[in-house]
Amino acid sequence: MDERGQRPPVSLPGPAYRTELDRIAEQLQELARAQRSMQALLDAVLAVSRDLELPVVLHRLVTTAMDLVGARYGALGVLDESGEGLSEFIPVGLDDEEYEALAGIELPHGRGLLGHLIHQPAPLRVEDIASHPESAGFPEGHPPMRTLLGVAISVRSHIYGNLYLCDRKDGKPFDAHDEAVVVALAGAAGVAIENARLFQQTRADAERFQRMLLPRLPSLGPFEAAAEYRPSTERELHAGQVGGDWYDALLLSDGAAAAIIGDVVGHDLTAAAAMAQTRNMLRALLFDRRTPPSSVLTQLDRTLHAITENPVTTACLARIEPADDAWVLRWSTAGHPPPLVLAPGAEPAYLHAEPGVPLGVDTALARPDHVYPLPPGATVVLFTDGLVEHRRHSLETGLDALAALAAEHAGLPLDELCRVLAERHPSDGHDDLAVLAIRAPRRSPHSRA
Numbered sequence: 541m542d543e544r545g546q547r548p549p550v551s552l553p554g555p556a557y558r559t560e561l562d563r564i565a566e567q568l569q570e571l572a573r574a575q576r577s578m579q580a581l582l583d584a585v586l587a588v589s590r591d592l593e594l595p596v597v598l599h600r601l602v603t604t605a606m607d608l609v610g611a612r613y614g615a616l617g618v619l620d621e622s623g624e625g626l627s628e629f630i631p632v633g634l635d636d637e638e639y640e641a642l643a644g645i646e647l648p649h650g651r652g653l654l655g656h657l658i659h660q661p662a663p664l665r666v667e668d669i670a671s672h673p674e675s676a677g678f679p680e681g682h683p684p685m686r687t688l689l690g691v692a693i694s695v696r697s698h699i700y701g702n703l704y705l706c707d708r709k710d711g712k713p714f715d716a717h718d719e720a721v722v723v724a725l726a727g728a729a730g731v732a733i734e735n736a737r738l739f740q741q742t743r744a745d746a747e748r749f750q751r752m753l754l755p756r757l758p759s760l761g762p763f764e765a766a767a768e769y770r771p772s773t774e775r776e777l778h779a780g781q782v783g784g785d786w787y788d789a790l791l792l793s794d795g796a797a798a799a800i801i802g803d804v805v806g807h808d809l810t811a812a813a814a815m816a817q818t819r820n821m822l823r824a825l826l827f828d829r830r831t832p833p834s835s836v837l838t839q840l841d842r843t844l845h846a847i848t849e850n851p852v853t854t855a856c857l858a859r860i861e862p863a864d865d866a867w868v869l870r871w872s873t874a875g876h877p878p879p880l881v882l883a884p885g886a887e888p889a890y891l892h893a894e895p896g897v898p899l900g901v902d903t904a905l906a907r908p909d910h911v912y913p914l915p916p917g918a919t920v921v922l923f924t925d926g927l928v929e930h931r932r933h934s935l936e937t938g939l940d941a942l943a944a945l946a947a948e949h950a951g952l953p954l955d956e957l958c959r960v961l962a963e964r965h966p967s968d969g970h971d972d973l974a975v976l977a978i979r980a981p982r983r984s985p986h987s988r989a
Contacts, residue, residue, distance in 0.1 A: 652676025661692035773969035862985030926973030941966035
C-alpha cells in the first residue's frame, strides 16, 4: 500500500512474458508426448518380441508401427537373396473392398519409391508420393495414398527388408518424431526377426533329427505296413524339443509279421536316445522265434533296466501269424492304448484287454498276452496317445472319433489311411503322434500255401 493506504495498480504481464509461457507449455506438451511415445515404443518392442513364428513377427511388426504413428496403411517388404528386389510383401490396412479391387494384381517387386529404399536404405519421408521424382505410381484399383514413411530393417548388419507406412489418420504428413519412433522400432525388430529365424531353424533341425531316428519300414510281403509321424503343434514353446514316439515293423523268420509302437516319457534328447535304443534292442529280441509278445516286452524291460537308465516307456507289441485257415493277432501292451482292428464288412473294434505296466516301472510284474482272430484283409492300427488326447474332451471321445475316422477311410491304401489319420486326428495337437497300420494278407494262410 502507498502512503494513502491504497494498493498500487497491478501490472499485467507483457507480450514477451506470455510468449515465454506459451513456449514452456509447448515444451511440456512435447515432453509429455515423448514420454507417451517412449512407453508406447517399449510396449511395441515387447509385443514384437513376444512371438517366435516368423510370419507372426513380421505381421505384428507392421501393425505395431502403424499404431505407433497412427498410419492408415502399412507394409513390409522382405528382400530377395540378391538384395535387389522383394521376395515377400506383407500389406496391412486394406479393407475387403480394397483387397478385391487389387485381385489379380501382382505384389510389388521393388520399383519406384520402394526401389529407392532398397538401394538407399536411409529413412525416407515423402509428403506427396505422386509428385516425387522416383514415384512409379500405383496400379489400377490401388487405394490412393499421399504420404510415406519408409525405414529399413537390418538383421546382423544386413538389410532384411523395409517398413512402409502411408497416410496418417489425422491427415498430417509424417514428421521427425514419427521417423525416430519407427527407426527405433525397426532396430528392435531386427533382433526379433533373427530370434524367430533361429527358432524356425532349431525347430526344423529337431524335427529332422526325430524323423532320422524313425525307421523306413521294410517290405513285409505278403503283409502291408505303413506309418506316419507328426510333431506336436505346440513345439513353438520349446524349439529344441524332440519327441519320444516311435514305431517299427518287420517280417519274422517264422512267417509272422511284428509291429511295435511306443512312447517314451519326455521331449528331450534323453527321450530321443532312449527311443532309438529301445527300438534297436527290440528288433534283436523279436527274432527269438515264436516268443509271445509279453515275454519279449518283459525281456526288453529287464535288459534296459540292467544296462541303462531309460525313462518310462509305453508300448504295444503285436504279431500277426498264420493259424490254419485264418490269421491270428497276438499282442501285449505296456501301459499303451489298445490296438484298433478294421475288418472288411465289420464295425471298427478296439481290442480292450488287461494292460501291462509300462517299461521302466517294475521288471518283476508280468504282462498278459492276448489273442484275436483276424479275417483276411483286416487292418490293425497301432497309435500313440497324441493321436486321440484332447484337453477338453475325454479319452473315450477321442477314441470314438478315431474309430469313426478310420472306418470312413478303411478302404484306402495303408499309406493314405495313415496320412488321413495323422492329418485329421481328433486330438488337440499338444503332443507328438505316431500311427502304424499293418494289414493281413487278403487270402487265408491255406490259400497262400
